[in-house]
Amino acid sequence: MTADRPLRADAQRNRARILAAAEQVFAERGPAASTQEVATRADVAIGTVFRHFPTKRDLLAAIMKDLRQRLLDKAGTLLADGPPGAALFDYFTFLVESSAKVGTVAGLLAEEGTAIEPDEQIAAFTQTFGTLLDAAREAGTVRPDVRLDEVMALLSAATHGALAGAWSDDLRRRTLALLLDALRPRRS
Amino acid sequence: MTADRPLRADAQRNRARILAAAEQVFAERGPAASTQEVATRADVAIGTVFRHFPTKRDLLAAIMKDLRQRLLDKAGTLLADGPPGAALFDYFTFLVESSAKVGTVAGLLAEEGTAIEPDEQIAAFTQTFGTLLDAAREAGTVRPDVRLDEVMALLSAATHGALAGAWSDDLRRRTLALLLDALRPRRS
DNA sequence: AGGTAAGATGAGTGGCGACTCATTTTTGAA
DNA sequence: TTCAAAAATGAGTCGCCACTCATCTTACCT
Known part of the structure; x- marks a missing residue:
């Protein structure tokens, strides 16, 4: 073309x-x-x-695309390094911390006001999390009944919350710990 | 005056x-x-x-104040009705569901773009949740180590998430369940 | 070096949205 | 009923912002 x-x-x-x-x-x-x-x-x-x-929209879209790509790439790194059971948690944490620093990240999954056309990259995100979730489930580090859409929803919530609330480092850490605990299997 | x-x-x-x-x-x-x-x-x-x-800001502020007052009032109702151990969870749920319907609610705790001066009402919110949290702790329905600022942070996250993500009723229910579970004591 | 197409420049345009004010309408008290 | 103060009206002002275009500059090819 x-x-x-x-x-x-x-x-x-x-x-x-x-x-x-x-x-x-x-x-x-x-x-x-x-x-x-x-x-x-x-x-x-x-x-x-x-x-x-x-168009301004185009500019926004380009930035988002760049940003998403960078964040997506990080997933590979994390997956390669640590144990598979922890990768889901690590990536989740990484994304939330990023959004606390880089304001724009908020529009990651659901694109806020200046909405942009449905992107294949967000599908990639979902797929990535699908993989991480499966791995964690296999490793027994998440409750077996946790579903992918729930994880994505929690991610979106944590991301938006961290952005809007301007949490301190300490508060963010504690809140995230609590939140991720919700995904972990209960000790018998 | x-x-x-x-x-x-x-x-x-x-x-x-x-x-x-x-x-x-x-x-x-x-x-x-x-x-x-x-x-x-x-x-x-x-x-x-x-x-x-x-000023447009004044109009926004007036709406918010109205809305906050209505939501604040609801707390009394809920506290009077059910068992004190459940009130925290009920109110939390109620607020998230409201924000899913009424868009404006997002700016409840941390006021989004059109920021408005620090309000005594948000202090009232925090105080209300303090009371509910104490009651729940006493009833043994929350983990004893959960802190108030963590609850508020989770609320903000859930609220913003529900608003931005446009979750389906089903997804919202499941996500909320997961999230509230994070506050519950682990079964020994 | 010289030519030309790709690119950069920035004053200008059009539209929109917050806010004003001279004028008209309504209320409520006498 | 009368009338002055309070309130409503809506065309107009002003500033900001996305976007354009005639003109000048620069990279790159021969």
Whole structure:
């Protein structure tokens, strides 16, 4: 389809700067921040932003995609390292901590106000968690009756809560512990 | 201070209509909905809205206050009816279900984008939950080591999650069950 | 080096939304 | 019934923001 020739060097550079700036700005000021501010932060004229991302929505979508990809990649790392029984818990924790730092993450699973079209990446998230859940179930570290949609719902809740509530590190840790305990099998 | 004489009859009527309309509109369209739309829905000119609430922020604040009061009142009812050990769980559930229906509730504890000044009502919420938590602890229906701030954090999470995620009734019920289980003492 | 297409620039446009105010209508008290 | 104060009205102001486009600049190919 689009056999686009590669971008010119300066265009590539600018595209990257815009994405980086946008991620910062939106994380700080929320998705309502103006495109002008992104342009300024990226040290680029506003027209350039619109050349790369014809719509504000497109810009948001691009950031999200980037972010999701990074978070998705982390899953592989965690799965490779620790014992499979713990990976689910570790990844869950990792995602919640990320969302506490990077504001934008909130729109991870259900895309907040500036909704973006259903993405294959969110399917990938669900699938990843499916795998982690199965592994944990097999290792006996989760209750056998916990379902995937419940895990996703809890994740979404924890994520949004951590973001909106601005919990302290300590509170976040304790709350998360409590929450994850809900998934663990009860000691006979 | 403000020894305001009572509002004229038509003014009272309009104030009430505006509040009702605003609650609907903001629940449907989110806090970004225009004041004009509120006015139209209330069948009132836009100037009238601004006479009663000089600022959009004021209007939002008034709605929130109303809503919080209603939710706060419900606590008394629940506490009077059931056994004290269950009241905490019932109220928690009630609040989450409300937020699933009434969009605006999200800003209950931590006020979302359109932040409003620290309110005595949110202190009242915390206090209410403190009471419920103590009662439940005494009745042995919660783990003795669960702290109040953890309960509030979980509530905020569940509330925001239910709102943003648009969970089905079934999913909400199951997720809530899981979450509340986290608070219950483990069977020896 | 020179040419050209891709890209960058930023003043300008249009629309929308919060808020104002001169004017008209309504209320309630005398 | 009368009338002044209170309230309602809604066209208009102002500022902000997404998005455009005529013009200038730059990368890259020969």
